[in-house]
Amino acid sequence: MLVFWKQNLVFLAVPKTGTTAIEGALAPKAAMVMRDPPQIKHAPVYRYRRFFKPLFVQAGGKEPEIMAVVRDPVDWLGSWYRYRSRDDLIGHPNSTRDISFDDFVLEYCKGKPADFANVGSQAKFVLDGDGNMGIDHLFRYEDQSLLIAFLEARLDVTLDLKRLNVSPSKPTPLSPAVAARLREKRSIEFEVWDMAGRQSLI
Numbered sequence: 447m448l449v450f451w452k453q454n455l456v457f458l459a460v461p462k463t464g465t466t467a468i469e470g471a472l473a474p475k476a477a478m479v480m481r482d483p484p485q486i487k488h489a490p491v492y493r494y495r496r497f498f499k500p501l502f503v504q505a506g507g508k509e510p511e512i513m514a515v516v517r518d519p520v521d522w523l524g525s526w527y528r529y530r531s532r533d534d535l536i537g538h539p540n541s542t543r544d545i546s547f548d549d550f551v552l553e554y555c556k557g558k559p560a561d562f563a564n565v566g567s568q569a570k571f572v573l574d575g576d577g578n579m580g581i582d583h584l585f586r587y588e589d590q591s592l593l594i595a596f597l598e599a600r601l602d603v604t605l606d607l608k609r610l611n612v613s614p615s616k617p618t619p620l621s622p623a624v625a626a627r628l629r630e631k632r633s634i635e636f637e638v639w640d641m642a643g644r645q646s647l648i
Contacts, residue, residue: 462529495574539561
């Protein structure tokens with residue numbers, strides 16, 4: 447999480463959406479940088495509203511605007527899958543080293559997935575408890591030009607985002623049947639990504 451106090455903007459960091467690169471580029475400009483623990487660094491909107499928003503409103507007298515980035519659900523899962531295939535997780539319950547991407551996605555579709563596929567939800571990150579969008583400016587990871595243009599204009603900076611915390615290279619082929627099951631079981635993830643295409647234009 448990054449807080450830009452003077453610009454009245456809070457950046458909520460959805461995991462696996464390039465947030466480490468954004469943090470690296472914008473940390474010097476931020477009034478507050480929440481790096482640890484992960485529960486704070488990657489605080490979803492419901493946690494932000496419960497713990498941080500009251501503090502910020504009390505201190506500043508107005509509610510900061512919130513921005514976030516979401517990624518195409520299949521690519522997002524692919525990033526998690528590759529990230530958990532790294533050498534230091536071999537033998538760990540989170541490891542995907544010997545699991546196919548199809549099996550990873552099928553496990554993710556379950557109500558209570560196994561540890562290796564328990565990676566959370568972009569939808570739950572950005573929606574409030576009533577299922578409404580809780581982000582003022584929601585961008586697609588795939589549309590970096592729009593994201594950068596917004597940040598440069600809002601924060602009066604010039605950005606050159608570096609690739610940081612990159613997942614290992616590993617093929618992520620997804621069969622049509624599994625792709626269809628993912629869209630059926632986790633349709634809200636695709637709905638949120640579709641919202642991002644419109645929300646970022648606000």
